[in-house]
Amino acid sequence: MLEYVTDAADPRLSDYTRLRDVELRKSLEAERGLFLAEGEKVIRRAIGAGYPIRSVLTTRRWLASLEDVLGDATVYVVSDEIMSGIAGFQVHRGALASMERLPLPSLDALLKNGARRLLVLEDLVDHSNVGAIFRSAAALGVDAVILSPRCADPLYRRAVKVSMGAVFSIPYARMDDWFTGLAQLRAAGYRTLALTPDQSAAPIDSVEPADRVALLLGAEGDGLSSHWLEEADQAVCIPMSAAALSNGVDSLNVVAAAAIACHGLMRAER
Template sequence: MLIPLNDLSDPRVRDFTQLKDVNLRKSFEAERGLYLAESFSVIARALAAGHQPRSVLTNRHWLGRLQETLGSRAGDIPIFVAEEEQLTRLTGFSMHRGAIAAMERPALPELDEVLSEARAVLILEDLVDHTNVGAAIRSAAAMGFDAILTSPHCADPLYRRAVRVSMGTVFSLPWTQISAWPDTSALKNRGFIVAGLALSEQAISLPEFCACLQSQVERGKQPKVALVLGTEGPGMTKQALASCDQLVKIPLSHGVDSLNVAAAGAVACYAVSQALGTFTQDN
């Protein structure tokens, strides 16, 4: 349903204007709030995951591609069409990825559901940078991890920038918030080895940790790993460190003392999934 946007104060587009991301999570106009999906690939992933769009914003140049992305839904969803300059004024940023959709937030699944068939889980503890959250989720998906857990104070994985940086993989992996964090008993009761990435004297090297995992696999066991990434800068909290079964560090060279949290996550996720034998390459 095409709607030319002539008035930027039109109340029908306030999902894109009056509501910031923090307010979208609590919008009273949707049962569980909203989130913004930016770019055709992200919108397509959201639709494939069964998420419901409320409306979409684009310009006439991208209209054909947007309609192709929406498919049979294009006639039912309000599509607001505006000039590029209007879109920038409306959203407050340059919308060069073609389109942005206001999507209804799905209900977060229960922890049991997320962990039921998982062998490799990534836990994000108190990450505050949405770019790092999105990058960590994308890496976990690419490296064959099964699920994501976030601490109560972690940045929102459905924040617009996090969704964009994850390239929509946040819709591909089951994820939920672990409200009892840093209590890891629910994970340990399900057989998970909780391993925290930390620059600690008690930490063993990532290759050593993965060799232990691989040895278990070779003996016919199927170990499960919950890998924890701490916040940017300080790293994991003392309480989280104490709740881990094992602390792990990545060997570095050239005088580099640490990696960006998302980069460290990518390295560790790949190594762990290789050791578990869960990594499969799509192409």
């Protein structure tokens, strides 16, 4: 159903209010049980993953590209100027969609679904990093992602955009308790590997194969907490070159580290 809107303040567009106000968006999206998908490809992936559409905001010239997947959804059509004014930025991919969130599985339920390779993120609060890690996880054979209680929301617009919709294709759950979370993983049969820049740790691609493995990643800068490092079954590292170490480069950013570590786990399994 098409509805043409000529005023950015129209209450019908309230799902799209002040998209650059992170704190407002967090509270609004949690309160209404929604998230935003940006661009044709991401919207299609969200719909394909079963997320119901609340509404779509687009301009006339982008209507045809989404017609085949929108069905009877409410589509608000605005001018380019209004679109930029509402979004606060140029929407190069043509459309925004307000989507209904689906119930998040409990950690216990996720651990029982047969996942063999987990990524476990401790206190990653940067949405771009979380989105990029989901994209690497989906590409490199990770079965599911576990978030500590303070991790950023994978369905926040920036995370969804950076992941290119990978947040819809890989299951995830959030721990109820950070302190006992790793014990819960071990009780479910997972061997926990803590990624650290410490070069005395075992190289990631040399670890002994295990039926179930959970790779722990810490926040940018601080890395894993001492509690999780001590609780993990084994510390692992990405070997750095001697030249890098001599120049004081002893680690990678968390996104690059996640991708290399996931690939290292795949090599270790061969």
